[in-house]
Amino acid sequence: MTDTRTSAVSVSGLTxxxxxxxxxxxxxxxxxxxxxxxxxxxxxxGSGKSVTSLAIAGLLPPSLSVRAGEVRVxxxxxxxxxxxxxxxxxxxxxxVIFQDPRAALNPLMPIGAQLRRSLRAAGMNRARAxxxxxxLLEDVGIADPVRVGQSYPHEISGGMCQRVVIAMVxxxxxxxxxxxxxxxxxxxxxxxxxxxxxxxxxxxxxxxVLLITHDLAVAATMCDTMLVLYGGVPVEVGTSAKxxxxxxxxxxxxxxxxxxxxxxxxxxxxxxGGDLR
Amino acid sequence: MTAPLVHPTPxxxxxxxxxxxxxxxxxxxxGVALLVGMLAVGFIAPHFLPDPLATAAADASQPPxxxxxxxxxxxxxxxxxxxxDAIQLDLTLALAxxxxxxxxxxxxxxxxxxxxxxxxxxxxxxxxILAAFPAFVLAILVAFALGDGVVFAVAGVxxxxxxxxxxxxxxxxxxxxxxxxxxxxxxxxxxxxxxxxTHVAPNSTGPAIVQAAFVGGSAxxxxxxxxxxxxxxxxxxxxxxxxxxxxxxxxxxxIWWSSLFPGLFILLAAVGFHLISDGMARxxxx
Amino acid sequence: MGRFMGRRLFTAAISILGICVVVFFVTRVIPGDxxxxxxxxxxxxxxxxxxxxxxxxxxxxxxxxxxxLSGLFVGDLGTSIRTGRPVAQEIMERIPATAEMIxxxxxxxxxxxxxxxxxxxxxxxxxxxxxxxxxxxxxxSVASFWIALVLVFVxxxxxxxxxxxxxxxxxxxxxxxxxxxxxxxxxxxxxNFATFGxxxxxxxxxxxxxxxxxxGFIAKLVRNEMVEQLDSGFVRMSRSLGISKxxxxxxxxLRNAGPPIVTALALLVGSLIGGAVLVETIxxxxxxxxxxxxxxxxxxxxxxxxFVLCAGAAVVLLSLALDLIYAWMDPRxxxxxxxx
Numbered sequence: 001m002t003d004t005r006t007s008a009v010s011v012s013g014l015t016x017x018x019x020x021x022x023x024x025x026x027x028x029x030x031x032x033x034x035x036x037x038x039x040x041x042x043x044x045x046g047s048g049k050s051v052t053s054l055a056i057a058g059l060l061p062p063s064l065s066v067r068a069g070e071v072r073v074x075x076x077x078x079x080x081x082x083x084x085x086x087x088x089x090x091x092x093x094x095x096v097i098f099q100d101p102r103a104a105l106n107p108l109m110p111i112g113a114q115l116r117r118s119l120r121a122a123g124m125n126r127a128r129a130x131x132x133x134x135x136l137l138e139d140v141g142i143a144d145p146v147r148v149g150q151s152y153p154h155e156i157s158g159g160m161c162q163r164v165v166i167a168m169v170x171x172x173x174x175x176x177x178x179x180x181x182x183x184x185x186x187x188x189x190x191x192x193x194x195x196x197x198x199x200x201x202x203x204x205x206x207x208x209v210l211l212i213t214h215d216l217a218v219a220a221t222m223c224d225t226m227l228v229l230y231g232g233v234p235v236e237v238g239t240s241a242k243x244x245x246x247x248x249x250x251x252x253x254x255x256x257x258x259x260x261x262x263x264x265x266x267x268x269x270x271x272x273g274g275d276l277r
Numbered sequence: 278m279t280a281p282l283v284h285p286t287p288x289x290x291x292x293x294x295x296x297x298x299x300x301x302x303x304x305x306x307x308g309v310a311l312l313v314g315m316l317a318v319g320f321i322a323p324h325f326l327p328d329p330l331a332t333a334a335a336d337a338s339q340p341p342x343x344x345x346x347x348x349x350x351x352x353x354x355x356x357x358x359x360x361x362d363a364i365q366l367d368l369t370l371a372l373a374x375x376x377x378x379x380x381x382x383x384x385x386x387x388x389x390x391x392x393x394x395x396x397x398x399x400x401x402x403x404x405x406i407l408a409a410f411p412a413f414v415l416a417i418l419v420a421f422a423l424g425d426g427v428v429f430a431v432a433g434v435x436x437x438x439x440x441x442x443x444x445x446x447x448x449x450x451x452x453x454x455x456x457x458x459x460x461x462x463x464x465x466x467x468x469x470x471x472x473x474x475t476h477v478a479p480n481s482t483g484p485a486i487v488q489a490a491f492v493g494g495s496a497x498x499x500x501x502x503x504x505x506x507x508x509x510x511x512x513x514x515x516x517x518x519x520x521x522x523x524x525x526x527x528x529x530x531x532i533w534w535s536s537l538f539p540g541l542f543i544l545l546a547a548v549g550f551h552l553i554s555d556g557m558a559r560x561x562x563x
Numbered sequence: 564m565g566r567f568m569g570r571r572l573f574t575a576a577i578s579i580l581g582i583c584v585v586v587f588f589v590t591r592v593i594p595g596d597x598x599x600x601x602x603x604x605x606x607x608x609x610x611x612x613x614x615x616x617x618x619x620x621x622x623x624x625x626x627x628x629x630x631x632l633s634g635l636f637v638g639d640l641g642t643s644i645r646t647g648r649p650v651a652q653e654i655m656e657r658i659p660a661t662a663e664m665i666x667x668x669x670x671x672x673x674x675x676x677x678x679x680x681x682x683x684x685x686x687x688x689x690x691x692x693x694x695x696x697x698x699x700x701x702x703x704s705v706a707s708f709w710i711a712l713v714l715v716f717v718x719x720x721x722x723x724x725x726x727x728x729x730x731x732x733x734x735x736x737x738x739x740x741x742x743x744x745x746x747x748x749x750x751x752x753x754x755n756f757a758t759f760g761x762x763x764x765x766x767x768x769x770x771x772x773x774x775x776x777x778x779g780f781i782a783k784l785v786r787n788e789m790v791e792q793l794d795s796g797f798v799r800m801s802r803s804l805g806i807s808k809x810x811x812x813x814x815x816x817l818r819n820a821g822p823p824i825v826t827a828l829a830l831l832v833g834s835l836i837g838g839a840v841l842v843e844t845i846x847x848x849x850x851x852x853x854x855x856x857x858x859x860x861x862x863x864x865x866x867x868x869x870f871v872l873c874a875g876a877a878v879v880l881l882s883l884a885l886d887l888i889y890a891w892m893d894p895r896x897x898x899x900x901x902x903x
Binding site for chain 3: 057059062092094095096098100103104105106107108109117118121122152154165168169172
Binding site: 402405406407409410411412413414415417418419421422494498501502505506507508517518521524525528529531533536537539540543544547548551552555 | 577578581582584585586589590696700701703704705706707708709710712713715716720721832833834836837838840841845855856859860862867870871874875878879882
């Protein structure tokens with residue numbers, strides 16, 4: 001039984017690198033996410049944000065390894081060994097939404113079959129899985145769940161694929177949802193819809209969400225708290241409001257400024273001694 | 278003024294098992310060592326061995342002994358000597374097949390991919406038909422039609438191997454042709470043929486070499502098979518397929534050595550080629 | 564799907580036509596005199612003229628070709644000079660024997676090599692993977708006629724476990740009633756269990772011999788295709804949703820690797836037919852392979868030509884069938900109606 005905790009997810013000292021002695025990709029990352037809130041990890045390509053999400057989800061490729069640190073979801077250690085552990089019989093600790101929704105779906109299996117399969121892996125019987133899968137498809141805003149359920153991934157749009165992925169993840173009722181660039185590559189209008197859907201899901205499920213993105217604007221709309229990552233090192237963390245209006249670290253300031261379009265002379269002339277870390 | 282933003286790009290994750298994936302990985306080295314070793318033995322050992330063609334009826338069909346390590350065949354010839362004598366022949370012929378198929382195939386493929394249009398159509402239709410035949414069957418037909426002779430056997434096997442080279446090279450040529458640097462060259466007026474050779478050809482050879490090594494391995498088997506059927510190399514020439522053919526009649530009488538050893542060498546030679554092929558393929562994939 | 568099928572059928576028909584043309588011209592349009600090829604060197608001019616007349620080579624090439632094609636349309640593949648019988652008939656008689664052997668070998672290879680390939684892919688990078696890969700390299704490097712002799716020697720003459728290779732049935736057994744022409748199948752279908760056992764025992768060694776070839780191919784193919792599938796995003800997704808590893812391997816890995824594996828089988832059967840040519844003589848197996856090697860030895864042009872034609876046509880038709888199965892297996896092809 002879990003009593004109310006202030007943090008659904010707590011990451012401490014996460015360090016990921018190439019093998020045991022190769023370069024370090026993520027260095028001593030620590031943060032917490034409260035249940036029902038969305039945290040965004042913002043950074044450029046190469047900042048280590050995707051590696052972070054893979055490490056937390058326990059999906060690191062064999063070439064990378066978690067050298068130090070601990071991940072706790074609902075108070076239980078999950079990914080400290082870089083491995084996934086399925087909890088109990090009907091819930092999954094962590095669900096992941098990847099960037100390319102089409103790549104996340106099996107092209108030779110109908111949507112409904114894939115959805116039912118993941119539900120049945122959680123222990124649901126056939127009949128229940130059938131009805132629940134239709135429910136889930138409706139919940140993510142798909143108007144004709146029966147028809148979509150019988151379709152194949154290549155027959156539906158990218159946006160709808162992402163909705164299906166969200167449905168699958170939600171169906172597993174995770175305590176933490178990691179969304180790694182979930183809207184990159186989708187049309188702008190669809191992006192907004194998907195983000196709204198995610199937000200609604202968070203509210204309904206009460207889970208925590210870790211949103212990975214390079215787009216500060218996206219993070220601004222969705223996230224309650226933000227962490228800025230640069231070169232594998234956490235540079236600044238705080239509430240969205242604070243990051244956006246009262247950032248302290250020079251890199252963050254520049255990032256925010258770039259988004260806001262402020263390229264005035266004074267704003268960029270900050271002497272940080274040449275070292276951003 | 279502050280330092281510009283540096284974009285740290287993550288280093289390419291180097292797997293601890295990277296050594297196995299580079300182009301000169303242990304598989305390739307092993308295969309090359311095996312073949313070179315065999316060739317070396319084929320060069321040196323005959324000096325210490327009896328004449329592979331010398332018959333001695335009195336000594337016929339003797340089991341392996343101190344005097345004849347691999348025994349003697351039904352004509353009294355030393356099996357070891359014949360097996361080793363065959364090394365150079367078999368390996369050279371197999372290499373010839375591979376090189377011939379590689380050359381013809383890559384040229385045709387580059388032509389087809391780069392020229393496009395009618396040339397491409399004609400070449401590909403012909404190649405498709407050639408590829409419709411099972412390789413060994415085609416080799417048999419060609420060798421039979423061209424006449425009795427080693428050269429024709431090699432030609433037959435090489436012809437059967439050409440289609441794959443054409444397809445490989447053509448695919449590469451097609452993709453390279455559309456790339457900007459080729460377009461730029463054309464705009465600058467460089468002749469198409471020159472572009473083909475300087476840009477398309479070198480970039481197409483990677484998988485073609487993998488295929489060439491594989492063809493070498495298949496050629497060993499096909500040539501021996503043809504010889505076994507009486508096509509190409511004939512007795513009394515020492516060739517592994519010929520030896521097995523001669524030895525096959527003796528199996529009934531429990532004489533195994535005249536067939537076993539040549540076959541083992543076929544296996545070794547083919548494995549050598551296949552190791553090179555597999556090794557290089559892995560080096561390119563990972 | 565209909566359009567796809569139509570196109571494939573058309574391509575297959577063109578291929579078969581092309582095969583006929585190639586077979587004809589390879590044997591006729593060659594350096595040197597085809598009559599000399601058939602009759603041998605140092606024959607008198609009269610003899611050569613007689614050979615030419617016999618083979619219909621005394622008319623212009625194009626007329627020969629026309630005769631050849633028209634003959635093909637009515638199923639006339641010429642006459643064997645060795646037996647004097649129609650080649651087409653002789654081939655038809657022998658197809659079941661070779662088909663039975665190839666099917667047996669595919670069965671053996673599927674049972675052994677398929678699981679090994681899957682295992683190797685699932686355990687990629689471990690010693691199991693290395694072992695399976697090594698085994699498949701060796702299996703593909705073995706000369707079929709050599710391993711046939713080795714197996715016969717070991718199992719028949721040394722261990723006396725299996726009957727001597729005298730063909731499809733041991734002495735004292737009669738073939739079952741003809742339904743498919745394959746003795747094992749027909750014996751089972753007519754309840755003739757004794758005959759089934761006898762026929763099966765004769766099928767073991769040929770099946771194993773060709774099966775080894777097939778196994779090497781299949782293990783490598785399955786492993787490589789599965790590895791590629793297991794690397795995909797949807798496999799990662801399935802695992803992240805908690806679906807068990809075994810289920811992911813089969814439902815996401817094997818099922819998705821199915822289509823490319825299936826299409827590669829046409830190539831495999833082609834090489835098995837080639838292997839049959841080498842191996843049937845050793846086992847006294849009265850199939851197409853032995854027919855071909857006899858034709859080769861006797862310089863029986865019509866027979867060899869007929870064999871090559873049939874082998875080529877068989878591969879084309881098999882390829883067609885497998886492509887259609889591929890389309891059925893892969894909804895992207897099926898529903899799009901055209902092959903990308």
